[in-house]
Amino acid sequence: MSHPHHPALHLDGDTLLRQIQALGDIGRDENLGGRTRIAYTDAEKAGRDQLVRWMQQLDLSVQVDQIGNIFGTLPAANGSTDVRPLMLGSHIDTVQNAGALDGCYGVLAGLAVQRAYRQAGQLPARPITVAAFSNEEGVRFQPDMMGSLVHAGGLALQEALDSRDSDGIRLGDELQRIGYAGTLAAGSIVPHEYLELHIEQGPVLEAEGIAIGAVANLQGISWQQLTIRGKANHAGTTPLQLRHDAGWAAASIVTFVREWARQSGSTLATVGSLRFEPNLINVIPRQAVLTVDLRDPDESRLQQAEQALREFIAELEVNEQVSIHCEQLARFEPVHFTEPLVAEIERAARQRGLSCRRMTSGAGHDAQMIARITPAAMIFVPSRGGISHNPREHTDDAQLLQGAQLLLDVVARRLLA
Amino acid sequence: MSHPHHPALHLDGDTLLRQIQALGDIGRDENLGGRTRIAYTDAEKAGRDQLVRWMQQLDLSVQVDQIGNIFGTLPAANGSTDVRPLMLGSHIDTVQNAGALDGCYGVLAGLAVQRAYRQAGQLPARPITVAAFSNEEGVRFQPDMMGSLVHAGGLALQEALDSRDSDGIRLGDELQRIGYAGTLAAGSIVPHEYLELHIEQGPVLEAEGIAIGAVANLQGISWQQLTIRGKANHAGTTPLQLRHDAGWAAASIVTFVREWARQSGSTLATVGSLRFEPNLINVIPRQAVLTVDLRDPDESRLQQAEQALREFIAELEVNEQVSIHCEQLARFEPVHFTEPLVAEIERAARQRGLSCRRMTSGAGHDAQMIARITPAAMIFVPSRGGISHNPREHTDDAQLLQGAQLLLDVVARRLLA
Structure with missing residues (x-):
């Protein structure tokens, strides 16, 4: 040519x-x-x-x-x-x-x-x-x-x-x-x-x-690792209102960030890694460790997503009586x-x-x-x-x-x- | 005495x-x-x-x-x-x-x-x-x-x-x-x-x-293991509508069964075990394997919960374009x-x-x-x-x-x- x-x-x-x-x-x-x-x-x-x-x-x-x-x-x-x-x-x-x-x-x-x-x-x-x-x-x-x-x-x-x-x-x-x-x-x-x-x-x-x-x-990138600590308990004997379910808390973060991404139209959100402990069929998870990957080409929108996640986590801590520790693994502006x-x-x-x-x-x-x-x-x-x-x-x-x-x-x- | x-x-x-x-x-x-x-x-x-x-x-x-x-x-x-x-x-x-x-x-x-x-x-x-x-x-x-x-x-x-x-x-x-x-x-x-x-x-x-x-x-007990197969992809480059996210599908099952349990008032639902693959921060999960533990003292309510889960899974398969295989691990009537x-x-x-x-x-x-x-x-x-x-x-x-x-x-x- x-x-x-x-x-x-x-x-x-x-x-x-x-x-x-x-x-x-x-x-x-x-x-x-x-x-x-x-x-x-x-x-x-x-x-x-x-x-x-x-x-x-x-x-x-x-x-x-x-x-x-x-x-x-x-x-x-x-x-x-x-x-x-x-x-x-x-x-x-x-x-x-x-x-x-x-x-x-x-x-x-x-x-x-x-x-x-x-x-x-x-x-x-x-x-x-x-x-x-x-x-x-x-x-x-x-x-x-x-x-x-x-x-x-x-x-x-x-x-x-x-x-x-x-x-x-x-x-x-x-x-x-x-x-x-x-x-x-x-x-x-x-x-x-x-x-x-x-x-x-x-x-x-x-x-x-x-x-x-x-x-x-x-895109700007925000990587966080969240460690959720709840309480292990018997799946068959623990009523909903007495649970401190680290696994459910993790899952609700997964669905929250996905819904945030869907509504935003520009933010991407991915939970690629998630581990339960003790990870047994009939035990409410004591701990869950997950990563959240947020990306947006706009810095203010990326910050909004981070802020929304922080607020959701704070609510979860109160409502489910779990503790959630956040560690920032990476952060790049767009x-x-x-x-x-x-x-x-x-x-x-x-x-x-x-x-x-x-x-x-x-x-x-x-x-x-x-x-x-x-x-x-x-x-x-x-x-x-x-x-x-x-x-x-x-x-x-x-x-x-x-x-x-x-x-x-x-x-x-x-x-x- | x-x-x-x-x-x-x-x-x-x-x-x-x-x-x-x-x-x-x-x-x-x-x-x-x-x-x-x-x-x-x-x-x-x-x-x-x-x-x-x-x-x-x-x-x-x-x-x-x-x-x-x-x-x-x-x-x-x-x-x-x-x-x-x-x-x-x-x-x-x-x-x-x-x-x-x-x-x-x-x-x-x-x-x-x-x-x-x-x-x-x-x-x-x-x-x-x-x-x-x-x-x-x-x-x-x-x-x-x-x-x-x-x-x-x-x-x-x-x-x-x-x-x-x-x-x-x-x-x-x-x-x-x-x-x-x-x-x-x-x-x-x-x-x-x-x-x-x-x-x-x-x-x-x-x-x-x-x-x-x-x-x-x-309680009656129903134990299932669900294997969700989606598609691994880059977390930063794959738009929401092109994702087949096995991890998100798993999380939405966790929150679904919890919400079902909350509304039913009698059914207990627990996801105690959940694994992602490849389980990397910036890769959309290709596969997720989770267990669902459903319990209810009433057999018909237990069957309703199982049926609701089946229907939710069928919808997920269509909406997220993932395949979900269910294996019954245990089943006892109340x-x-x-x-x-x-x-x-x-x-x-x-x-x-x-x-x-x-x-x-x-x-x-x-x-x-x-x-x-x-x-x-x-x-x-x-x-x-x-x-x-x-x-x-x-x-x-x-x-x-x-x-x-x-x-x-x-x-x-x-x-x-």
Whole structure:
């Protein structure tokens, strides 16, 4: 496919798909069906090495910073090095037994954009940097999105390096061990603009039959763990009015947050984890531990949901005579991406004749961190069945190529300006 | 205390309390705080041996039947052996780490009634048989209340003997091993009437400050296990209308049965056990497995509750697009005890100046099986905090003695007739 603004820029779809597959073969487990490249493991080092080789093949300037973020930069046509680059990025670390697309797709599509310039024998109006951010998944070392968070100045480098896994191993030592403790000062490269192409990891685009999501914002997230303490008692002999049923209290929280979400229309609420004790058929639960995941693209609505939950819990404590302890596990404010970039994505999709909708990202992404320091936006392509973090994660090749073409189109448009 | 109808009959409270303690010391675990005499184990054999020695000390005729039920009979004054006995009974097997009262109290109070006759040098108008029924708890071999069920003809002897524990060991072999495979044909002794004294194992008497429960009936029980299959999905990206949330479906069943119970006023409903899969904070549960324990003293109301649950489940399957599989784990119809016996208990309590209320037994007892073949009733004394099946099971000595005195009073009244 030729480019409307740069007739010489062609997406090399074959190479992109081949690289996605090759990277997905690293850390592969044939029995489980997926691949595992948890940040700072040997398998992830192998993935990094492969990425760096591909960057070198494109004759990019490759830099690694102190938290292990990898940057591959295609220089600008005028050779100037003090111009801020357009940055395309995502991550190549994975969860346990992952699909091949989450993160990797965005990084490798960035390389495909650079490759289009190389193959056309042209250089862009400003440098194009592809970033693979360190430890996006946060499986072994928390928090997640760590590399981009450090890059954006939201977490001190030393604190990140000093974080330890459940075996007490220090992140900085592991980074050193795999040879990716770079010398570039963290946060050095402040991009002019940032674009991240990603699979949706949700079912909306597929359900609506739409090819492209122009991601306008990213939900705020509130994670709480609630521990309810009631009183164990005999299920057959304890009248309703003498019960202190931690299990029922938990269930009523589940149905309350669901109903709140239904009425709000914008808040998402999920109770994914719930445990009863002693968990016996004929014993009223003494204790229930549950998590509540609340998300909303609007901070005030997210706070309303949190407040409503607090009030419901306070009532429950009185009415059921149970005690409820709340622990905040995570809290992120919503992120609003940059309007001109979102509109650019929509325009580019229209020009290609691709169906497109504005949407909210439900999952967290590196783009939300980079949005703290520069204009940013994201492009989504459909995920079959909305499935991700799973070997069954899938997007059709044609859809992957549409997304990468759109990324190339948007880059070309932005570099016209 | 002397007896209003038989001035010579005195309850020997000290011996009763001493025997409760001595039996409770068998199978004791000082670390856990309770005792464990699971049916047909060495510890339970030791409990049986102790009981038989006490029966022999009272010069009772001791018989063991083919399922291991132990009967100790005080003969009638006229020496006749073909008169049906008044039977007092319960059980001496326990759950894991039990209290000292559940079952044992009723058996040993039966001995105390017989002892009152012996100490007065009198014999009753008809034989008094104390029964210790085999395997009431059903911990190792199911079903529970097995000895009384076989006695009442509700379970074939051979089937009971052939039941196996989780290690494949046969009940009949264990019974032989501990020396309690008796020769008396199961079900031989059909009592004239049956009385069982028991701790309430629930909080009602304590909460209302009442000394004696005249148990008029015993709830029907319906146990179901429900397996809900939905679809795991990302908590942040899956809109409400695209969810198939097994966890929410489970929670809505919990709140539904509770609300049904509240409105019915007679049905008890408990969800004691609930498990989510994969049970992760940010994943919509793919599966939820829960148990529903429904109880009602009225069979038609119990059936209404089961029917309402079925209808609610059918709606849930449609509205949430989940599949729900129901497995019936247990089902017992309600039992109505014999009105003249219940009234006799109330009269006797009145005469002693003891507060008394008619009540429903929420738990299962041997009396419900024996009620199939003869007039039967139960007497309850308070359980502190409603706690049972636990080392913290407790009833004050004074309350234990009030209950035993009442049993003696009721026996004396019944034997006047």
